[in-house]
Amino acid sequence: MKIAIIGTGNLGKSIAKGLIINNAITSLYLTKRNLESISEFEGYKNVFLTTQNTEAIQQSDILIFAVQPAHFENILKEIKPHLTNKHVLISTITGFSIRRIEDVIGMDTFIIRAMPNTAIAVGKSMTCLCSNELGKERIKIAEAIFNRLGHSMTIPEAQMQAATVVCASGIAFWMRLIRATTQAAIQLGFDAKEAQELAMFTCDGAANLLIANGNHPEEEIDKVTTPKGCTIEGLNEMEHKGLSSSLIHGMVASFNKINVIKKEQL
Numbered sequence: 001m002k003i004a005i006i007g008t009g010n011l012g013k014s015i016a017k018g019l020i021i022n023n024a025i026t027s028l029y030l031t032k033r034n035l036e037s038i039s040e041f042e043g044y045k046n047v048f049l050t051t052q053n054t055e056a057i058q059q060s061d062i063l064i065f066a067v068q069p070a071h072f073e074n075i076l077k078e079i080k081p082h083l084t085n086k087h088v089l090i091s092t093i094t095g096f097s098i099r100r101i102e103d104v105i106g107m108d109t110f111i112i113r114a115m116p117n118t119a120i121a122v123g124k125s126m127t128c129l130c131s132n133e134l135g136k137e138r139i140k141i142a143e144a145i146f147n148r149l150g151h152s153m154t155i156p157e158a159q160m161q162a163a164t165v166v167c168a169s170g171i172a173f174w175m176r177l178i179r180a181t182t183q184a185a186i187q188l189g190f191d192a193k194e195a196q197e198l199a200m201f202t203c204d205g206a207a208n209l210l211i212a213n214g215n216h217p218e219e220e221i222d223k224v225t226t227p228k229g230c231t232i233e234g235l236n237e238m239e240h241k242g243l244s245s246s247l248i249h250g251m252v253a254s255f256n257k258i259n260v261i262k263k264e265q266l
């Protein structure tokens, strides 16, 4: 596949790493206004770094946009004359609707919105997808790309804002939980490196139990909580201090913030 990433910042670099390590490219163009911070990608076969978005677009079929929301509209205007019917436009931009993209480039381009997360760098992204009417014809291509780099789910566009919080911001939320459990492990006697190893592999195991057998988390919790034991003691103390409530409140706050970001763009 001939892929371009327009705006190779935090997310763009993660996508590039995932594509390269998974051998998922015929060619890969990476664009950025200043190429210094993506020099790590120099020297890879069939990977090209450029400041020229138009060059990347002309040389590629799949165009993945990963710029800040405030920059997207101008970039769409810049590249519009270079779009042809070979192109599939994939936007990862938070809060930028398909309608707004179509308002700039029209309805005769395959448009897909993708909401991946930075775990795409290690082939473990949970990515949500939706498309415009025409893009339905190319959604299978997007699913193939993102399934190769993790797991994908195609959803209605109305759910993309929630998907942003759960999946994209979700990486930060889970990191904080892993950090907190690491801190607790240190307090309980492990050195910092050991503590993080215990926390991350336990987290990995918990997620994989659910992925493997499809159980509800409470079914797995029931298997761990010995009556009158230490697990239920700890779990209930966490809930008295608002663990679940705090996570839910935080995620709803993230969701509401996207509404503010969207208003600021108009």
Ligand SMILES: NC(=O)C1=CN([C@@H]2O[C@H](COP(=O)(O)OP(=O)(O)OC[C@H]3O[C@@H](n4cnc5c(N)ncnc54)[C@H](O)[C@@H]3O)[C@@H](O)[C@H]2O)C=CC1
Pocket (backbone or CB within 6 Å): 006, 007, 008, 009, 010, 011, 012, 031, 032, 033, 034, 053, 065, 066, 067, 068, 069, 071, 075, 092, 093, 094, 115, 116, 117, 118, 168, 169
């Ligand atoms: N960081 C994340 O985990 C996720 C980010 N997103 C979305 O992806 C987009 C990018 O986010 P980040 O990577 O975090 O931001 P970032 O600021 O790290 O990356 C954006 C990049 O675009 C480049 N850029 C700006 N104008 C350009 C132009 N005219 N031509 C080429 N490149 C240009 C910037 O130099 C920068 O490197 C945002 O819209 C964000 O909402 C979506 C899911 C996850």
Ligand SMILES: O=C(O)[C@@H]1CCC=N1
Pocket (backbone or CB within 6 Å): 094, 164, 168, 169
């Ligand atoms: O924090 C943000 O606004 C972006 C969107 C999801 C991840 N990063």
